[in-house]
């Protein structure tokens with residue numbers, strides 16, 4: 291067993307005692323860092339960066355060189371999976387992700403297959419292995435995937451959407467077709483996450499970025515039920531260590547009890563949720579990850595520290611909290627404010643434990 295020298299993040303996910311609250315940030319390797327932009331320029335494009343394990347490893351480590359983060363996250367994207375299914379992912383400048391062949395025709399849906407992760411997604415697994423070697427057990431490495439529903443949104447809409455009209459038309463008119471897609475995605479995500487675990491990922495996170503746009507009834511049937519099957523199919527242990535899982539439905543605050551019941555170790559919170567209330571609802575079952583508004587990082591360093599401190603205080607004493615943002619960090623964030631955030635979380639949570647003891 292190769293335990294990371296700093297395993298605070300893994301212990302917090304398992305609700306074991308920690309000396310302080312661990313912190314990492316969604317999209318911590320990204321465009322707000324000038325060194326990331328430099329490497330991306332060298333790579334040529336975002337997808338070339340993802341497909342080059344050596345460069346993906348380089349950018350994964352960049353935020354860890356600047357800040358005292360308690361975890362690294364694999365540099366990749368959730369849309370590599372539908373790309374490996376043959377949908378043709380590309381990034382139009384300033385428009386976000388797009389697919390050349392969105393999934394709409396019944397024959398194409400029937401032909402959809404879960405990719406062998408060791409085939410078209412080998413570059414991701416090579417990156418995981420290379421990052422683990424480079425980290426040399428300093429901090430744990432997080433692997434990730436999109437949820438079946440969130441992947442389906444991009445696959446069917448063909449890119450980002452503001453009303454989800456195409457996928458929701460299918461949901462209400464042809465639920466059988468949508469269920470078929472979600473079924474294939476569930477197999478794909480389970481195999482993909484297990485392959486990441488085999489390659490060295492020490493925790494895994496499922497990003498359900500769009501589950502929150504579903505109606506109350508549809509959320510369980512079209513998003514949560516499939517994530518439950520994935521969690522049940524994940525390797526719980528690798529190389530003698532538990533591999534905790536985190537499930538994050540953005541906009542899922544009203545479903546915390548249901549999410550906490552699917553067997554995951556931790557539940558992600560966006561910034562609309564009161565973390566104290568969330569803890570009293572599900573904190574005896576799961577750890578919580580979140581929940582600062584990414585826009586709070588635009589305030590002065592002092593106010594950033596104050597906001598972070600308020601969240602640490604609201605969670606309260608004891609383990610089971612992984613500090614994070616409620617969504618990815620904005621590309622316009624001043625890098626120095628992240629230093630203020632990370633230091634405030636570490637210092638204040640240490641103090642809180644001392645006064646509680």
Ligand code: CP3
Nearest residue numbers: 316317318319320336363364365366367368386497499618
């Ligand atoms: O957290 C990390 O540092 C790991 C890397 C990571 C990226 N994307 C890198 C990335 C992770 C975990 C993701 C997840 C992801 N990707 C999600 C789920 C989380 C969320 O944000 O809701 C989604 C929906 C995507 C799809 C995606 N990829 C979008 C919508 C975009 C465009 C966003 C934008 O700001 O333009 C991407 C591109 C992307 N993925 C970037 C990064 C760093 C920016 C690309 C660039 O360098 O040009």
